Structure formats: C-alpha cells, structure tokens
Amino acid sequence: MPRVLLIRAVLLAAGVLAALTASASLTVVPASAAAPEPPTIEWGVVPADAAGPDGRVSLRHTIDPGGAITDAIAVTNHSIEPAVFTVAAGDGVVGADGAYDVRADDPAAGGAWIDVGGVDGDGLALAAGETRVLPVTITVPADATPGDHPAGIVVGLSAAESGVTVTHRVGVRVHLQVAGEIAPMLSVDAAAASFTPSWIPFAPGTLTVEYRVTNTGNVRFGASVAADAAGPLGLMPGGGTAAAFEVLPGGTATQRIELPLAPLFFAAGEITVTPVSLGDDRVPLPEAASAGFSTPAVAWSSIAVVALGAGIIALVVSIFVRRRARRVR
Incomplete structure (x- = not known):
C-alpha cells in the first residue's frame, strides 16, 4: 500500500474511533448528575x-x-x-x-x-x-x-x-x-350455588356458593363459614371452610366459598355461619345460622367421553354383526 494511502487509512480509523468514543460518552450519565427524586412524605x-x-x-x-x-x-x-x-x-x-x-x-x-x-x-x-x-x-x-x-x-x-x-x-x-343491653344477632340468606366442571373427564369440579351475612344485632362479630355438599342421596360428600371476616352492626357482607365436588348431575348442601370474637372483644355472640342451596352438577367432558365410548362400541358391534351376517349368507 502506498505511504499516502496508509496515512489516510490510519487517520480515518482514528476519526471513526474518536466518533464512537464521543457517541458512547453521550449515553453515559453519572448517577450524581441524575435529577433528584422528589421527597416522599411519610x-x-x-x-x-x-x-x-x-x-x-x-x-x-x-x-x-x-x-x-x-x-x-x-x-x-x-x-x-x-x-x-x-x-x-x-x-x-x-x-x-x-x-x-x-x-x-x-x-x-x-x-x-x-x-x-x-x-x-x-x-x-x-x-x-x-x-x-x-x-x-x-x-x-x-x-x-x-x-x-x-x-x-x-x-x-x-x-x-x-x-x-x-x-x-x-x-x-x-x-x-x-353501654346498655347487648343484642347480638345475625342472618344468612341468598345462598346461591353454581358448579363448574373440570375439563378432565370424571375429575371433581368446583362448587361455588355465594351467600349474604347480615348483622341484625348491635355489636360486631367475626363470621367463620363452613359449607357441606353432596350428590343425590348424599353420595360423595365434600366440604370446605373460609377465613373469618368482620361484620359491623347493621352491615351486610356478600361472600363466596369454593369446594371440590364430584359431578353427579345434582348437588345440594348447606352453608353455616358461626360467629367468633374479634381482637379484644368480650361480648356474647349470636347463635350460628345456616342456609341451604342446590344446583345442577353436570360434567359435560365425562358425558362426551361416555358418549364417544358408547358410539365406538356400537360401531364395533355393528361391524361385527354385518360381517357375521355376510358369512351366514
């Protein structure tokens, strides 16, 4: 390479390196130069x-x-x-x-x-x-x-x-x-249930029960909840509990509880609310209250599998019968 061209190449490389260095330096912002965070009031x-x-x-x-x-x-x-x-x-x-x-x-x-x-x-x-x-x-x-x-x-x-x-x-x-007469009372109503089947055939689905608890007395209490459910004739029962929640006098709380349950085409059960003391409260508690519920509990995936199996069996039997009929002829 001629000497002039070599010098030009060296100068060009140096210029490119300087440009890259300058560009890189523009993207680096020291932490001390960053804008200060606004103070937080606590x-x-x-x-x-x-x-x-x-x-x-x-x-x-x-x-x-x-x-x-x-x-x-x-x-x-x-x-x-x-x-x-x-x-x-x-x-x-x-x-x-x-x-x-x-x-x-x-x-x-x-x-x-x-x-x-x-x-x-x-x-x-x-x-x-x-x-x-x-x-x-x-x-x-x-x-x-x-x-x-x-x-x-x-x-x-x-x-x-x-x-x-x-x-x-x-x-x-x-x-x-x-101070005065303490009258603890509660009611449970509007218990409604729904069943969500599993996509896995014959696996338990999810029973969801929604209910409303009303404090009709004059002192607060915690409500501890348990639900029990089963299929027809009490088959394959299941149950579950929920964490206690607070209900103030005159207040109403709408809650829900979920529990696994086998799909037996129909489910029925009962929700029971048991009052509990909260914190340092030292007052009499109302009696437990309950409400019943029922809902269809159908597992469509299981029905589809059974229907498919029945169809396959019917097809196999039909083919077998036809072949045997041909042999007889």
Missing part, C-alpha cells in the same frame, strides 16, 4: 397518652349514654421536610375487600361524637421528624342506642398527581361501644 397516627405513643393499636372505650371520655393520638411526620396534614373523625365501615375503613363524608354516627383538638384551621403543620400529641374527646348523646358505633380518626395529605388532587389517608380505629 406519616403515622397511633393512640397516645400525654407523653406520646403508648403502644395501643386502637382507641377502645365503653361509655354510658350522655357520658364523655378523653383520650389522645400522636401524629408523626416521618419525612425529611415539613408538611401540613388534615385531621378528621369519621364513621367506620368494612369495605368490599373486608378491610376496615373510615368514611370520608360527614359523620352521622360514632364519628360525629369525636372531637380532635390541637389542630389549626389550616391543618396540622408538622416539622420534619416532629411528633404532636392531640387530645381526643368523645361525647356520647344521651339518646344513643346501646352497642357498637364504629369510628376512626384519619390524618390525610393532599397532593397533585397527573393534574388530579389525590388525598392519602392514615388512620387509627376507634372501638366505641355505648
């Missing part, structure tokens, strides 16, 4: 005494009609910057997922009897890492009905997310019971 609220958090998990009180008690909560800003929080009391509910929650609208029952002090008109302003003890007063009306009146106190923080203002809330539960 906070908590727990029961307290005058000195601060006292280790309780909820506020629990039994109060006479017309009576009042005082308590306290501690709110802590766990983040590294100050924030302004809202503090409000509300009525307690159990959501569709079975979790306890506090309604965000104006309270009309136990939540309306709770007053939280130490909050300015603009909210509760806390410095980074600050804990503030807030006094709580619960005043029960003289005409309040005996029994449980679930409530809670929530501490919230609003922020704009994608152009929409979203409020995140953290709360502490208030177990509030008005």
Whole structure:
C-alpha cells in the first residue's frame, strides 16, 4: 500500500474511533448528575397518652349514654421536610375487600361524637421528624342506642398527581361501644350455588356458593363459614371452610366459598355461619345460622367421553354383526 494511502487509512480509523468514543460518552450519565427524586412524605397516627405513643393499636372505650371520655393520638411526620396534614373523625365501615375503613363524608354516627383538638384551621403543620400529641374527646348523646358505633380518626395529605388532587389517608380505629343491653344477632340468606366442571373427564369440579351475612344485632362479630355438599342421596360428600371476616352492626357482607365436588348431575348442601370474637372483644355472640342451596352438577367432558365410548362400541358391534351376517349368507 502506498505511504499516502496508509496515512489516510490510519487517520480515518482514528476519526471513526474518536466518533464512537464521543457517541458512547453521550449515553453515559453519572448517577450524581441524575435529577433528584422528589421527597416522599411519610406519616403515622397511633393512640397516645400525654407523653406520646403508648403502644395501643386502637382507641377502645365503653361509655354510658350522655357520658364523655378523653383520650389522645400522636401524629408523626416521618419525612425529611415539613408538611401540613388534615385531621378528621369519621364513621367506620368494612369495605368490599373486608378491610376496615373510615368514611370520608360527614359523620352521622360514632364519628360525629369525636372531637380532635390541637389542630389549626389550616391543618396540622408538622416539622420534619416532629411528633404532636392531640387530645381526643368523645361525647356520647344521651339518646344513643346501646352497642357498637364504629369510628376512626384519619390524618390525610393532599397532593397533585397527573393534574388530579389525590388525598392519602392514615388512620387509627376507634372501638366505641355505648353501654346498655347487648343484642347480638345475625342472618344468612341468598345462598346461591353454581358448579363448574373440570375439563378432565370424571375429575371433581368446583362448587361455588355465594351467600349474604347480615348483622341484625348491635355489636360486631367475626363470621367463620363452613359449607357441606353432596350428590343425590348424599353420595360423595365434600366440604370446605373460609377465613373469618368482620361484620359491623347493621352491615351486610356478600361472600363466596369454593369446594371440590364430584359431578353427579345434582348437588345440594348447606352453608353455616358461626360467629367468633374479634381482637379484644368480650361480648356474647349470636347463635350460628345456616342456609341451604342446590344446583345442577353436570360434567359435560365425562358425558362426551361416555358418549364417544358408547358410539365406538356400537360401531364395533355393528361391524361385527354385518360381517357375521355376510358369512351366514
């Protein structure tokens, strides 16, 4: 190769290498140069005494009609910057997922009897890492009905997310019971069953039972559920249980339970709800209640296999008969 061409080739290679190095350097961003993550506000609220958090998990009180008690909560800003929080009391509910929650609208029952002090008109302003003890007063009306009146106190923080203002809330539960006659009661109804056969012939299918539990008394309880089912004449019985769930006074919970069951063309059974105590509750429990159900339980895959087998047998017999008839002739 002539010397001039060799020099040009070397220079060209050097230029390409420099370009590649420059391009690669553009894609490398040191971690220290990345945009900082926006700070995350974290906070908590727990029961307290005058000195601060006292280790309780909820506020629990039994109060006479017309009576009042005082308590306290501690709110802590766990983040590294100050924030302004809202503090409000509300009525307690159990959501569709079975979790306890506090309604965000104006309270009309136990939540309306709770007053939280130490909050300015603009909210509760806390410095980074600050804990503030807030006094709580619960005043029960003289005409309040005996029994449980679930409530809670929530501490919230609003922020704009994608152009929409979203409020995140953290709360502490208030177990509030008005002294008087306790009347625990429950009912079970609307038990409806359906059967889903397995695609595997002659294998057990899934029996699904949906039922509704209503707390018709004045105290909460946990509902433990068991279901039993069988085919015609009690053949090939099966059963199952479900985890206990909470039902508040006047509340209704619609649940379902699934259990394996052999497909015998028809299934019938009974759902039984047994009340259980929750947490530190020490109240009488209502009697267990039950409801019956029935449903067709047909395994179409099994029928198809039987029909196919019968068809094959019929075909073989037909061929055998025809061949024998020809021999006789």
